[in-house]
Amino acid sequence: MQRAAPSHLPMSFQMTTSRFAQSLGVLDAELRARFVDAAAQAGQSGDAVPEIALGPARDPAHGDFATAAALAAGKLWKRNPLEIAQRVAGAGIANMPGVSAIEAKAPGFINLRMTSTYWAGVVREALEQGAAYGRSDALANTGPILLEFVSANPTGPLNVVQGRSSSLGATLAAMLRFAGATVHTETYVNDAGTQLDLLADSVYARYATSFGNETPMPEDGYKGEDIVEVATALRERDGDRWLKAPEQERRSAIGEFARDTIVAQQRADLEAFGVTFDRWTFESSMHAAGKVDAAVDWLLQHGVAFEKDGAVWLRSTEFGDDKDRVLRRSDGRPTYLAPDAAYHRDKFERGNRYLIDIFGPDHHGYVTRLKAIAAALGHAGMLEVLIAQQVTLKRGGETMAMSKRAGQVVTLREVVDEVGKDAARFFFINRAPESQLVFDLALAVEQSSNNPVYYVQYGHARIASILRKAQETGRVALLERARAGSDVDRLEHPLEIALIRRLADYGRTVSEAARARAPHRLAEYARDVATDFHSFYTECVVLGDDEALSSARLSLALASKTVLASALDLLGVSAPERM
RNA sequence: GCGCCUGUAGCUCAACUGGAUAGAGCAGCGGCCUUCUAAGCCGCAGGCUUCGGGUUCGAGUCCCGACGGGCGCGCCA
Numbered sequence: 262m263q264r265a266a267p268s269h270l271p272m273s274f275q276m277t278t279s280r281f282a283q284s285l286g287v288l289d290a291e292l293r294a295r296f297v298d299a300a301a302q303a304g305q306s307g308d309a310v311p312e313i314a315l316g317p318a319r320d321p322a323h324g325d326f327a328t329a330a331a332l333a334a335g336k337l338w339k340r341n342p343l344e345i346a347q348r349v350a351g352a353g354i355a356n357m358p359g360v361s362a363i364e365a366k367a368p369g370f371i372n373l374r375m376t377s378t379y380w381a382g383v384v385r386e387a388l389e390q391g392a393a394y395g396r397s398d399a400l401a402n403t404g405p406i407l408l409e410f411v412s413a414n415p416t417g418p419l420n421v422v423q424g425r426s427s428s429l430g431a432t433l434a435a436m437l438r439f440a441g442a443t444v445h446t447e448t449y450v451n452d453a454g455t456q457l458d459l460l461a462d463s464v465y466a467r468y469a470t471s472f473g474n475e476t477p478m479p480e481d482g483y484k485g486e487d488i489v490e491v492a493t494a495l496r497e498r499d500g501d502r503w504l505k506a507p508e509q510e511r512r513s514a515i516g517e518f519a520r521d522t523i524v525a526q527q528r529a530d531l532e533a534f535g536v537t538f539d540r541w542t543f544e545s546s547m548h549a550a551g552k553v554d555a556a557v558d559w560l561l562q563h564g565v566a567f568e569k570d571g572a573v574w575l576r577s578t579e580f581g582d583d584k585d586r587v588l589r590r591s592d593g594r595p596t597y598l599a600p601d602a603a604y605h606r607d608k609f610e611r612g613n614r615y616l617i618d619i620f621g622p623d624h625h626g627y628v629t630r631l632k633a634i635a636a637a638l639g640h641a642g643m644l645e646v647l648i649a650q651q652v653t654l655k656r657g658g659e660t661m662a663m664s665k666r667a668g669q670v671v672t673l674r675e676v677v678d679e680v681g682k683d684a685a686r687f688f689f690i691n692r693a694p695e696s697q698l699v700f701d702l703a704l705a706v707e708q709s710s711n712n713p714v715y716y717v718q719y720g721h722a723r724i725a726s727i728l729r730k731a732q733e734t735g736r737v738a739l740l741e742r743a744r745a746g747s748d749v750d751r752l753e754h755p756l757e758i759a760l761i762r763r764l765a766d767y768g769r770t771v772s773e774a775a776r777a778r779a780p781h782r783l784a785e786y787a788r789d790v791a792t793d794f795h796s797f798y799t800e801c802v803v804l805g806d807d808e809a810l811s812s813a814r815l816s817l818a819l820a821s822k823t824v825l826a827s828a829l830d831l832l833g834v835s836a837p838e839r840m
Numbered sequence: 841g842c843g844c845c846u847g848u849a850g851c852u853c854a855a856c857u858g859g860a861u862a863g864a865g866c867a868g869c870g871g872c873c874u875u876c877u878a879a880g881c882c883g884c885a886g887g888c889u890u891c892g893g894g895u896u897c898g899a900g901u902c903c904c905g906a907c908g909g910g911c912g913c914g915c916c917a
Contacts, residue, residue, distance in 0.1 A: 319860065329859055335897085336858095342897080368897065370860065414917075456917055481916095572915055583843075583913090590915040597917050625844055626912035650845065651910065655852095692853065695845060697910065699852060704866080711866060712879080719879050730876050773856055785854065788864080799872090799881040818876095840879065 285769075288326070288373065289313045291356045295349045296334060302348070303338045311337060315373075317766050324364065324372030325762065331369040342369030377750070380758055383765045385746040387820035392830075394823055399772035401441035404614030408434050411531070411619075412449040415520045416460050417485050417670075419527055422621045424673035425698065426649040427536040428689035428833065430619050432780045435831045440772035445539045445613065449604060452520045453544040454597075459483070461516035465503065467492035468515075472501055485670075487526075491519050530674045534682055535833040547603045553595055556603035557588050565637035575602070580633035580641070602634045609640055616644045617778075619694075622651045647778055650697045652689075657703040680705035686833040687714040691784045713788055717829065718837055720791035724822040725838040727803050731815065739808065743815035751813035756800050760793040760817060764824050771831070780832075787828040794821045 292315065297307040311333035318327040331349060335342025346365035354360045359379035364372045387394045410430030411423050419427075430446065437444045463482035467489050470476050478484060495503070495518055503511050524541075531537065547553050557573055560566035565576050571591035575598065578585050588599045608616055616635070620627065628646045635644035654661040654671055661671065677685050684705040691713070692698045704711060731740050742748060752761065767786070774782035803814040826836040 314856095316856075323860070327860090332859065332898085366860080368859080451917070454917075459917095570915085574915095587915045592915080594915090596915065622845080622911055624912085628844075648845070648911095696853075697846070701852080701866095704852090707879095713865065715879050716865090719877080723877060723880085727876050734876095770856080777856065779856075781854080782856065785864080792864090795880055796882090798876080799878095802876070804876050840877080 285315060285326075288357055288360065289315050292328065292330070292349065292371070295352055296330060296345075299334070299345050299348050300338065303340050303345075305338050309337055310334065316769065317762060318372055321759070321762075323366065323370070324362070325375045326373040328371050329369070331365070331371055335369055343367055345369065346371050377753060377758075380761045380765075381746075381749040381752060383761050384749045384752065384816055384820045387764055387823055388744065388746045388816060391823055392827055394820075395768035395771055395827060396439055396441070397768045397772050398441035399768075400437060400775060401443075403442050405443045405445065405612060406437060406615045406617060407445050407447060407608050407611075407613040408437075408617045409447050409449060409608075409619065411536075412451075413527060414451050414456060415523045415527070416456065416483050417487050417523065418672040418674055419530055420670050420672060421652045421654060421676055421700070422649060424534065424676060424685065425652050425689040426619050426621060427531060427534060427673075428686050429647070429649055429694055429780060431536045432686075432690050432783070432832055433617075433619075433775065433778060435833075436771050436775040436780055436783060439831060440775045442775070446537075447540045447542060447608075448538045450520075450524060450541060450543045452516075452524075453548055453600065454594075457516045457520065457545075458512055460519050461512045463488050464491050464495065464515050464519045465511065468495055469504060471496060472504060474504060487523070488519075491522050494522055495519075530672075530677070534673065534677055535686065542604065542607075544600050544604070547600050547607070552603040552607060553600050556606050557595070557599055559606070560588065560602065560637055563637075563639075575630075575633065575637060577630055577633035577637070580636040582629045582633045586630055586633075598630060598634070601631065602638070605631070605634055605644065606638050609638065609643075614643065616640075617647065618644065619647045619649055621649055624648075645778075647694055649694055652698045652700055655699055655701045655703075657701070676700075676702070683718070683834045684712065684714045687717075687784060690780050690832055693779060693781050713784075714834065715840070717787045717791045717825065718834070719840055720794045721822060721825045721829065721836045722838060722840040723798060724794070724818045724825070727815070727818055728822075731804060734804075736804070736811075739804075739812055739815065742812040743819060746816045748809045748813040749816050751810050752817060754797075754801055756793070756797040757814070757817060760790075760797045760821060763790050763793045764820055767824050767828070783828060784832060787825065787832065790821065790825055790828065794818075794825075 292313045293310060296310040296313070300307055300310055311330050313328050313330045315326050315328050318324045331346035332342045334340070334345050338345075343365065346369045350363045350365040350371055354363055357363065357373070359375050359382070360373050361376045362374040364374075366372055390396075408430055410426050411419070413419055413423055434444045434446045459479055459481065460483060462479045463484075466476045466478045466482065471492060495515065498518075503515060506514075528541075557566065560575060561568070561573065565579070566573055566588060567576060568574070572587050573589035574585045575588050576585055586598055587596050588602065589595050605616065618631070625648045628648075631646065632644055635641065654676075673685075679702055680688075688700055688705055689698070705714075728740070752758070770786045771783060774780055774786075797817070801814055803811060803818055805811050829836045
């Protein structure tokens with residue numbers, strides 16, 4: 262990864278940087294002003310001007326940047342969009358730094374073409390900002406966001422869907438931060454209630470049986486191999502002391518031990534996967550602090566919960582649910598929903614303005630209920646739930662059936678062991694979250710061009726290789742000039758410009774993808790950068806005889822390396838120096 | 841039965857929230873290594889976006905209706 266801009270750069274140099282960083286904003290503002298004029302002309306108020314949303318032109322033949330704002334305005338104002346576009350473009354390129362041409366095109370697009378100086382500035386900006394290049398404050402106004410994901414039961418190893426959720430959550434958090442948002446990540450452990458008792462009893466059955474004291478598993482007990490391992494560890498730690506202990510004491514001690522053991526393993530698996538959390542919250546802690554009762558009482562007091570048939574119900578029908586939901590059973594025990602109400606209330610009370618939860622596909626029926634909770638707590642619309650859809654594993658042609666019942670769940674750990682962290686992270690993130698995902702293990706391990714992970718990493722490694730070559734052949738002065746971006750004005754080859762256009766779009770790509778909760782677009786973008794670089798590399802010799810041209814191309818290679826490393830970092834994939 | 845997700849090239853998926861000629865990767869076919877990594881590049885072929893209506897200057901995208909796939913609908917967690 263490139264270092265950030267050295268601090269010894271002269272002030273004027275750094276100001277140049279920010280001018281380029283803001284140049285799109287400048288263009289956006291100028292276009293907006295022209296639209297306001299056009300609105301007045303059409304008898305509309307300035308408020309009726311649509312988003313300009315200047316973005317890269319779809320086809321380079323159209324120009325470098327384009328906006329469809331005139332089309333939107335045409336609809337809004339009931340005017341001919343082309344005429345609006347022509348009026349806006351008719352003012353020419355005055356007050357539009359970096360623009361060489363502006364043009365209106367049917368049915369109402371406005372296209373901008375940029376000067377070569379502008380593109381040179383993009384490369385210089387990337388070199389100066391290094392790892393910070395592409396960062397923005399686009400999402401800085403959202404207030405603190407709490408992103409909860411994985412939230413596994415402490416009853417066994419993490420499965421592949423949780424792997425997908427963790428890729429999604431970790432990358433989304435990184436992207437949101439990159440786009441200026443304040444984000445805290447958190448995971449929740451359901452370590453209370455009947456579930457934990459069942460876990461304790463399952464471990465006890467294995468434990469007792471290992472002493473020759475045949476004990477049947479509970480009916481819905483956890484039958485996985487990992488439970489045997491927990492039992493073995495328990496035996497190693499405590500010997501046979503639990504065989505004769507009273508049931509209550511045994512249950513809580515073994516439950517705690519099992520939870521700690523399994524959670525530690527989950528945490529280790531996640532760390533090996535490059536995923537960490539700012540905080541782990543335990544359901545048991547909500548109970549212990551009295552927050553579960555407090556939440557239910559609060560809901561009762563505020564009239565959004567009521568008592569009926571001896572139970573306490575959430576008035577969820579008032580918040581879009583199709584039926585009311587029980588919070589506290591008639592026997593006094595809370596349902597699953599009550600601690601979740603307490604937990605989400607706690608999240609808000611800790612100062613978070615906006616909550617995002619990522620669930621697995623089996624919990625989407627729970628979404629309405631949870632949103633009802635947020636609304637009942639007085640935070641309507643402040644909870645967003647993303648569903649990480651199902652993952653189907655495939656090895657070559659054969660689909661692997663996964664049955665939770667039979668204990669045949671493929672774990673995240675197994676997948677990571679088989680294909681590696683990088684491939685797993687990339688494959689999980691590579692699809693839209695709401696799309697079901699077919700994960701081909703055979704493809705993911707393949708160390709060949711077929712594998713998109715290697716394709717991107719190879720781009721990075723190739724650039725590193727050029728740098729090594731320059732170093733080894735003693736071209737130190739050249740490296741200096743390249744790092745300073747001294748010759749970037751020499752860049753003009755179509756493939757050079759195509760690559761720069763791509764790099765220029767990095768910040769917008771991250772912020773838009775983060776806003777849309779569509780991190781897969783970043784994976785796609787990384788592939789596009791690699792593609793543009795590989796094309797450039799094949800066609801344009803970097804280390805040639807022309808010193809200035811070599812320096813210019815080396816600058817572009819360095820800038821590309823920076824962006825590739827940055828994108829891979831957000832994706833949780835390593836950026837190797839050689840392959 | 842009700843709700844959520846989904847249906848796009850042979851396969852796996854995009855399409856930046858209604859914009860320009862629907863794009864990638866695999867698989868298939870044909871080219872490119874005496875020069876910085878061929879884990880690469882260039883080209884060809886492949887589509888009535890499941891089907892039928894509607895909304896409008898414009899629909900893969902929005903609305904209605906079929907049909908197919910996945911998941912969920914407890915005082916379970």
